[in-house]
Amino acid sequence: MNSPSCATVVLSAGLGTRMRSAKPKAMHEVGGLPMVNHVLRAVAPLSPERTVVVVGPDMPDLERAVAPAQTAIQHDRQGTADAVKAARAALDGYAGHNATVFVVYGDSPFLKAETLQRMLDARDEGAAVVVLGFRAQDPTGYGRLIQDAGGDLTAIVEEREATPDEKAITFCNSGVMAIEAARLFTWIDRVGNDNAKGEYYLTDLVAICREDGGRCAAIEAPEAELQGVDSKSDLAAAEDQYQQSCRRAALDAGVTLRDPSTVWFSFDTRIAPGAEIGRNVVFAPGVTVEEGAVIKDFCHLEGAIVRQGAEVGPFARLRPGTEIGGGARIGNFVEVKNAVFGEGAKANHLSYIGDASVGAKANIGAGTITCNYDGYLKSRTEIGAGAFIGSNSSLVAPVSIGDGAIVGAGSTVTHDVDQDAIAVARGQQVAKDGAAVKFREGRAAQKAKQKAEK
Structure with a gap:
């Protein structure tokens, strides 16, 4: 001015x-x-x-x-x-x-x-x-x-x-x-x-x-x-007024809000025209959502960038320092913190990816976690392009998974995995024929004895 x-x-x-x-x-x-x-x-x-x-x-x-x-x-x-x-x-x-x-x-x-x-x-x-x-x-x-x-x-x-x-x-x-x-x-x-x-x-x-x-x-x-604020009641009314204004502005700009009254914005939320926002989504400070991105129901985002065409949720949490690349997918009950997902990378189910980089088109299996904190310091996990991380894997940072590498399901990985290698880190499976029958019979007898003693 x-x-x-x-x-x-x-x-x-x-x-x-x-x-x-x-x-x-x-x-x-x-x-x-x-x-x-x-x-x-x-x-x-x-x-x-x-x-x-x-x-x-x-x-x-x-x-x-x-x-x-x-x-x-x-x-x-x-x-x-x-x-x-x-x-x-x-x-x-x-x-x-x-x-x-x-x-x-x-x-x-x-x-x-x-x-x-x-x-x-x-x-x-x-x-x-x-x-x-x-x-x-x-x-x-x-x-x-x-x-x-x-x-x-x-x-x-x-x-x-x-x-x-x-x-x-x-x-x-x-x-x-x-x-x-x-x-x-x-x-x-x-x-x-x-x-x-x-x-x-x-x-x-x-x-x-x-x-x-x-x-x-x-x-x-x-x-x-x-409008001034002198009480908690006034503060709630001010918040309501602010949110209604943000929702109107988003809709007028071409953002799809599936249920506007359940979407909550912060003062610096940036959502591009053409993005789609589901129900019960909270944008804490520092969020940018680019054109064509989809944020599904019940997500919480803070300090995060969601690039063009990416999908997040439902029930996902993006924490500060997160960047989700174009066309990438973050699914239900996945938490991402201070991590970058490359284009087309996926973590579709029940995972925690913190202090990490995930290469383009890499796939993170359900239940995978990056073990980024040792009680004193945070360390990073590097996952290469096209890598495949099997379900229920623990990647103990600092660790690097090379491009195209495969980590077997249930593995605890503590050392770097080379490009295109397969890493399996879990105890050897042991099977004892008939042992389950003996186990059930023994436990049933013990339970009956305890019941009789009462």
Whole structure:
């Protein structure tokens, strides 16, 4: 976006006591990403010169989550103006010509860059303070935005102070603001705390700006875009809203969803047109599915790439570092972790393939596992192109199976197998004629004796 200069302050110091969680409110996830990171992604297209996330004391996880954004600590949590004041040092010297400071909230994951751009445009047209509002279906509890006949914002009236006519207004304050940088802290220093909570509210800037002859404006966005999260119930509603949006976008892009309401996306899920997704599929972060790939029912994918025309599932799990090559097949109850399957390779049943590479057109038999962990270190298994691994085999890493090699069913392979060799590593079969009859007779007699003794 081509924008005037701006900086961003993201208010994220809230403990979220109504969330009933030790995790900071802004760290709760929607679509697999902390809410505060959704907000940072919305701000990024405006290329802010500075981004400051205001956190509370002892929030190291939040500070790590927002890096490399700078953080500032609000120690006493005395209201929104106090929170912005905590960012003063981080914004020191930022007051260029027509520069703007956005104040946004870390618990509003649906905020859009396009909306922020409209606020910047209003600043560029001469408004010193721009407030983002929405038309509430139920305005109860919200501050009302009062406008004059020309559309300028004249006041923000809290509901407890509103007249009956003002309470009838449905244009409500979201809290998001764009403020002239040069006068921001001069105005904040004039904010008082003569209110029921004894806190310093950023909304007072509208009155202070107008006292100084500045113009204030209000920009409208859909209520759903400005949904905040204050409780676990709100978080569940936000997740539902996010998933519905992702499902609509996937369908509109040409992805087949067999039962859209049972498919769950993450913030970075990438599914190409022409892919088919079955029922009850979960895409955790870091998944790409290419054109023509099929993900069957009850699969869980995370940190994985599924190439063109591959099939996964049903009941398969792909873990981080996995790449399934074009036309490859991963079947039911197969788990793959940090492994690459070449084109046309197959693991159709009940296998674990971890820390491995599987060559093109190799076949992994049912029950095969790569023994990749010795209790201390992970080691890799290399399976060559066209190799055949018999059912119920254990490949003890580090080990290499050559191109075209065959491993007999039930083998435990601890040494490399050369190209086109056959490896069988299992105990010799021994058969004793009639022994089964004697075994059954003996066990039956023992059982009868125990029963009689009772």
